[in-house]
Amino acid sequence: MRQSGAVPRTGRRPVGPARTLCLTLIAGGLVTFSSPASASSPQANRCDPADAAAVISWNATAAAAIGTDAGLPAPNMGVGMAYVQTAVYNAVVGITREHDLYKWNVRGPRSASVDAAVAAAAHDVLTHYFPVAATRVDSAYSTALAAIPDGPHKTAGVAYGALSAAHLVGQRAGDGWLAPVTFDRAPTLGVWRPTPAAFAPYLVPWLGVMKPFLMTSHDQFRPGPPPPPSSARYALDLLEIQAVGSATSTSRTAAQTTIARFFAGNLNVQLQGAFRDHLNRYCSNASDAAQYLVVGGTAAADGAIAAWDAKLYYGNWRPITAIQLADTDGNRRTEADPGWTPLIPTPSHPDYLSGHCAVIGAVTQALEELTGTDRLDLTLPASVPGTTDRHYDDGATLRAEGIGARIWSGIHSRTADEVGNRTGQRLASWTSSRYFH
Numbered sequence: 436m437r438q439s440g441a442v443p444r445t446g447r448r449p450v451g452p453a454r455t456l457c458l459t460l461i462a463g464g465l466v467t468f469s470s471p472a473s474a475s476s477p478q479a480n481r482c483d484p485a486d487a488a489a490v491i492s493w494n495a496t497a498a499a500a501i502g503t504d505a506g507l508p509a510p511n512m513g514v515g516m517a518y519v520q521t522a523v524y525n526a527v528v529g530i531t532r533e534h535d536l537y538k539w540n541v542r543g544p545r546s547a548s549v550d551a552a553v554a555a556a557a558h559d560v561l562t563h564y565f566p567v568a569a570t571r572v573d574s575a576y577s578t579a580l581a582a583i584p585d586g587p588h589k590t591a592g593v594a595y596g597a598l599s600a601a602h603l604v605g606q607r608a609g610d611g612w613l614a615p616v617t618f619d620r621a622p623t624l625g626v627w628r629p630t631p632a633a634f635a636p637y638l639v640p641w642l643g644v645m646k647p648f649l650m651t652s653h654d655q656f657r658p659g660p661p662p663p664p665s666s667a668r669y670a671l672d673l674l675e676i677q678a679v680g681s682a683t684s685t686s687r688t689a690a691q692t693t694i695a696r697f698f699a700g701n702l703n704v705q706l707q708g709a710f711r712d713h714l715n716r717y718c719s720n721a722s723d724a725a726q727y728l729v730v731g732g733t734a735a736a737d738g739a740i741a742a743w744d745a746k747l748y749y750g751n752w753r754p755i756t757a758i759q760l761a762d763t764d765g766n767r768r769t770e771a772d773p774g775w776t777p778l779i780p781t782p783s784h785p786d787y788l789s790g791h792c793a794v795i796g797a798v799t800q801a802l803e804e805l806t807g808t809d810r811l812d813l814t815l816p817a818s819v820p821g822t823t824d825r826h827y828d829d830g831a832t833l834r835a836e837g838i839g840a841r842i843w844s845g846i847h848s849r850t851a852d853e854v855g856n857r858t859g860q861r862l863a864s865w866t867s868s869r870y871f872h
Contacts (some may be wrong), residue, residue: 436649440771445455450727452747453647454539457576461811462571464480466800469535469845471507471797474592476566476793479814480809482718483718484715484718486719486720486721487511487719487720487721487723487724487798489523489549489550489554489713489721490527490577490725490728490793491711491714491715491724492522492575492696492716492722493523493553493554493557494516494519494631494685494710494728495580495707495709496518496547496557496571496575496688497515497516497519497520497557497561497707498512498516498704498707498708499571500561500565500568500571500572500641500704501515501516501519501561501568501865502573502704504565504567504568505568506568508631508638508639508788509701509703509704509739509791510559510790511639511642511736511739512640512701512704512739513633513703513732513736513739513794514612514642514645514739514740515564515565516707516732516822517605517648517701517732517733517735517736518560518564518603518734519551519556519557519560519730520725520732520733521729521732521733521838522556522560522599522600522602522712523536523553523556523557523599523725523728523729524537524554524725524726524728524729525537525599525602525603526549526552526555526556526596526723527552527553527721527725527777528576528722528725528726529541529542529543529552529597529599530543530544530547530596530811531545531549531594531720531721531722532545532547533722533723533783534726534871535870536870537729537824537870539606539607541598541602543591543592543595544592544595546587547588547591547592547594547595547709548583548589548591548592548665549581549721549740550579550582550721551579551583551588551589551590551591551593551596552592552593553579553596553721554575554576554580554592554593554596554600554872555576555594555595555600555605556599556600557572557596557600558573558575558576558596558600559596559597559600559601559604560600560604560639560674563600563602563604564612564621568828571673573756574619578757580593580662587595587740598680601707601825610643610645610646611642611644611865612641613641614644614645615641615686616641616643616644617637617642618637618640618750619639620750621721624664624763624764624765625663625752625757625764626750626751626752627746627750627752627756627786628752628756628787629725630756630783631776631781631851632756633780633783634779637657637783637784638782638783638784639784640743640747640784642739642748643743643745643746644744644747645740647737647741647868648733648736648737649733649734649737649862649866650740650865651842652867653740653741653743653744654744654748654776655741655862656741656858656861656862656865657703657741657744657748658854658857658858659747660747660785660787661749661751661787661788661850661851661854664757664765665764665765665766668850669766669769670766670768670769671768671849672849673758673761673848674755674768674769674847674850675842675848675849676758676842676845676848677754677758677770677772677775679842679845680777680842680843680845680846681755681775681776681777681845682777682778682845683778684778686844689776691819691843692778693845694825694836694840694841694843695779695839695841695843696821696822697815697819697822697840698749698791698836698840698841698846699779699844700817700818700819701767701818702791702794702795702819703735704816705816705818706735706794706798706815707732708729708815708816709813709815709816710727710728710731710774710801710813711813712813712816713727713812713813713814714727714728716812726871727802727805729871730801730802730805730867731801732797732847733866733871734794734863734866735857737862737866738790738794738795738796738797738798738858738863739790741858741859741862742788742789742790742793742794742855742859743790744790745788745858746784746787746790749785749786749787749800751785751786751787752786753781753785753846754777754781754845754846754847754848755775755776755781755846755853758771758772758775759771759772759773759775765854776845777844777846778843778844779836779844779846780846781833781845781846786847786848787850787852787854788852788855788858789847789851789852789854789856790855791837791840791841791847791852792834792837792838792852792853792855792856792859793855793858793859794833794859795833795837795856795859796837796858796859796860796863797859797860797862797863798863799811799830799860800830800859800863800864800867801850801863801867803866804863804864804867805867805871809829810828810829811830811833812826812827812828814826814827814829814831815827829868834856834860837855837856838852838853845847870872
């Protein structure tokens with residue numbers, strides 16, 4: 436099979452004199468040394484599992500740095516992973532020339548060490564955006580460089596990887612990361628407000644106006660509005676989730692409960708783990724592994740941005756609020772239950788549209804477009820105690836379970852899930868013909 440709680444942003448660490456010199460030389464096009472094939476980076480005309488090892492290893496380091504050390508929730512973790520994977524992708528293909536660069540036109544010397552470039556690119560992006568993870572990242576960087584023989588190829592790889600990271604950071608400057616955006620709408624009929632039990636404030640509202648990675652704007656794929664509270668569709672959604680999404684539901688099956696609990700954790704932790712598992716089972720070179728990870732990573736980030744755009748724009752209330760206040764909605768089909776609670780705690784942002792389903796829709800569609808098949812062969816690792824890994828042969832099954840999970844969890848309406856899924860698929864179909872060929 437061809438493999439084709441946010442941390443404040445701080446200034447980038449200064450680059451040492453040796454790396455500064457190499458950056459200058461590469462940027463000026465003066466690095467012209469060559470080397471025998473045995474010292475060059477692995478190329479695409481053969482497949483050795485070691486070729487992609489650095490790319491895969493740094494994805495694991497990045498996921499741990501962002502998801503564990505920085506402790507970011509799924510939506511902004513997706514953005515963080517996209518930062519890393521775009522810089523790593525450019526660092527690799529700028530040397531190998533096997534795929535198009537991402538929004539850049541500076542290539543490195545063909546003889547530069549790809550592994551060194553990957554390490555430098557990932558290290559510099561992570562330490563710029565997530566300094567809280569510096570201990571983990573610096574340790575991984577030292578280990579990675581120690582395994583690469585010293586010499587001009589290593590030096591050039593480090594310099595080009597650092598240049599890729601610096602380009603990414605400069606390109607994303609002012610992109611809306613951690614921008615002071617607030618949700619100020621009064622909690623009137625149908626409008627979101629903090630939900631029990633935590634009554635936490637709106638999570639990362641800035642994501643709704645963030646500069647995307649692939650889309651032309653955050654609102655490019657904004658769908659039409661959700662059903663109004665007076666509508667029959669609204670009532671059907673509410674009655675369904677009231678029955679099957681309750682913490683004490685007797686109509687939800689054991690299998691549905693298992694799926695709902697499985698997806699209660701950090702989706703981006705699960706997706707990144709699935710990507711690495713897939714690449715480890717299918718032999719890839721560095722270029723194709725980097726391409727696979729950047730396609731999945733940027734799709735997840737833009738899926739979240741598209742979802743948060745709709746959340747911020749429409750700002751409609753969550754099922755728990757709608758059910759508890761159903762006697763105020765003017766809809767004769769609904770019935771209030773002031774004590775109703777969902778199976779899992781409701782996240783602190785609006786219902787429409789589902790970010791979870793938008794991300795799954797975007798990622799699965801993007802990988803289908805990349806590989807030319809719906810046979811994705813992804814195993815998502817369990818991240819919630821009491822659950823086990825789940826395997827998905829195809830994207831359709833993963834999308835269907837993602838939609839169902841949020842309904843059975845009691846936290847999203849069917850409309851929010853289905854529209855989210857379609858929005859993610861639409862953006863992935865549009866972007867796949869324009870990036871990462």
